Amino acid sequence: xxxxxxxxxxxxxxxxxxxxxxxxxxxxxxxxxxxxxxxxxxxxxxxxxxxxxxxxxxxxxxxxxxxxxxxxxxxxxxxxxxxxxxxxxxxxxxxxxxxxxxxxxxxxxxxxxxxxxxxxxxxxxxxxxxxxxxxxxxxxxxxxxxxxxxxxxxxxxxxxxxxxxxxxxxx
Amino acid sequence: xxxxxxxxxxxxxxxxxxxxxxxxxxxxxxxxxxxxxxxxxxxxxxxxxxxxxxxxxxxxxxxxxxxxxxxxxxxxxxxxxxxxxxxxxxxxxxxxxxxxxxxxxxxxxxxxxxxxxxxxxxxxxxxxxxxxxxxxxxxxx
Numbered sequence: 572x573x574x575x576x577x578x579x580x581x582x583x584x585x586x587x588x589x590x591x592x593x594x595x596x597x598x599x600x601x602x603x604x605x606x607x608x609x610x611x612x613x614x615x616x617x618x619x620x621x622x623x624x625x626x627x628x629x630x631x632x633x634x635x636x637x638x639x640x641x642x643x644x645x646x647x648x649x650x651x652x653x654x655x656x657x658x659x660x661x662x663x664x665x666x667x668x669x670x671x672x673x674x675x676x677x678x679x680x681x682x683x684x685x686x687x688x689x690x691x692x693x694x695x696x697x698x699x700x701x702x703x704x705x706x707x708x709x710x711x712x713x714x715x716x717x718x719x720x721x722x723x724x725x726x727x728x729x730x731x732x733x734x735x736x737x738x739x740x741x742x
Numbered sequence: 743x744x745x746x747x748x749x750x751x752x753x754x755x756x757x758x759x760x761x762x763x764x765x766x767x768x769x770x771x772x773x774x775x776x777x778x779x780x781x782x783x784x785x786x787x788x789x790x791x792x793x794x795x796x797x798x799x800x801x802x803x804x805x806x807x808x809x810x811x812x813x814x815x816x817x818x819x820x821x822x823x824x825x826x827x828x829x830x831x832x833x834x835x836x837x838x839x840x841x842x843x844x845x846x847x848x849x850x851x852x853x854x855x856x857x858x859x860x861x862x863x864x865x866x867x868x869x870x871x872x873x874x875x876x877x878x879x880x881x882x883x
Contacts, residue, residue, distance in 0.1 A: 619832065636750060644797045651798070713841070717831060 593669055595661050596634040596642050597625070602654035609652040616645060621718025623676050631672065633720045634660055677721045684725035687711050691732035695739065705737040743767050744785035749774040751856050753847040754829040755789045757804045757821070759860050760867040762788070765818070766811055774856045802829045817875045824870070839870075 598617075602610050620641055622630040632638040642658055649656035663669040687708050694700035712733055719726065745762055747755050751774070763770045773785060781787045788795035789803040798806050804825040808818055827833070827840035828847070846866070850859050876882075 616832070636752070640752075643791050647791055647797060714833075 592662050592666070593673065594634040595631045595663070596639050597629060597631050597659040597661055598622070598642050598645055598649075598656060599629045599659065600646070600649045600654055600656040601628055602649055602652060609648070609654075613645065613648060616648075619714075619718065621676065621680065621720065623672060623679075625672070631661075673721050677723045680715055680719045680721075681723035681725040683715045684712075684723065684729040687715070688725065688729040688732040691729070691736045694736055695732075700736050700740045702740050705733065705740050708733045708736065743769060744771050744773060744782060746773050746775055746781040746785035746787045747789050749776050749856060750851055751847075751859050752829070752851055753844055754802050754804055754825060756847055756859060756863040757825045757867060758788055758795075758807055760864055761804060761807055761813075761818070763864070764868075765813055765815075766807070772857075772860060797830075800830075800832070800834060802826050804829075817871055817878060820874045820878060821867070821871060824874075843870075 600613075602613065604610070617630055620632060620638065622632050625631050632642060639658075639660075646656035646658050663672065690704070691700075691708055694704055712729060715729075716726075745759070745767070747758070751759070759770070759772055773782065775781055778787065778790050778792060781790075786795070787793040788807065790796060795806055795810065796803055801809070802822075802825060805822045807813070808822060823835040824837045824839045824843060827835050827837035828844040831840075831844075847859075847863065850862060854862065
């Protein structure tokens with residue numbers, strides 16, 4: 572990868588840092604169709620982690636020590652249940668493909684943040700918010716946060732909405 | 743006895759090292775490897791892919807060691823609840839302590855090496871054990 576792009580303007584060299592490319596950890600797996608319990612359990616685990624399905628039996632997460640460890644254990648989980656699994660570390664072949672995948676993941680969590688914000692706003696409008704609701708929405712925000720690798724603008728809006736609700740009900 | 747685990751220890755491995763030293767092998771020496779093939783012949787590997795003392799079913803390695811070694815101290819199982827949630831985050835247990843423990847261990851791993859991380863987290867888990875022991879006895883800490 573070329574770390575620097577050199578530009579010359581009127582004899583002055585400007586160095587622009589090329590934006591870092593995302594490194595992904597992929598899990599390629601095949602699980603027996605029956606029993607279905609491990610398939611469903613695996614699907615739930617992947618959803619909780621925020622993994623993106625890139626093909627049938629291939630899921631991707633941005634690679635860091637935490638996601639790589641989770642994916643390693645999931646591969647073992649598949650093997651333990653009679654399946655086949657391999658773990659890959661990869662980069663997409665073009666920046667456009669990378670941006671498309673990032674955007675897809677960002678859109679998915681944005682949707683989840685919007686749902687939280689809608690609940691917080693609704694409670695504020697009806698003035699029937701409770702501490703339990705504030706606590707539940709905070710928990711939900713933490714859950715979303717765990718699978719939010721490319722924060723959309725909706726994140727700050729949802730946090731602000733829940734914070735406002737929490738202030739109101741604890742006053 | 744020698745024990746081996748993956749380098750860059752995080753909460754599950756730090757908790758397991760503490761558990762091993764306190765309840766399994768007081769003389770335990772730990773070494774850290776990057777790859778399972780680097781585990782020395784005389785060392786027992788833990789919290790690595792494909793070894794007995796790893797994740798099994800829904801258990802994290804801390805829980806696996808408790809089961810394999812027949813450790814039935816309820817305080818250790820209460821700590822297992824916290825370690826499980828800090829490590830796997832699957833909401834199987836109610837563990838409000840978990841996100842804080844996760845943050846402390848994650849931060850620590852950014853600034854110290856593995857030996858130091860275990861030296862620092864040792865007293866931390868001693869304290870957590872004592873706190874939960876008193877809580878289970880129904881006493882105010």
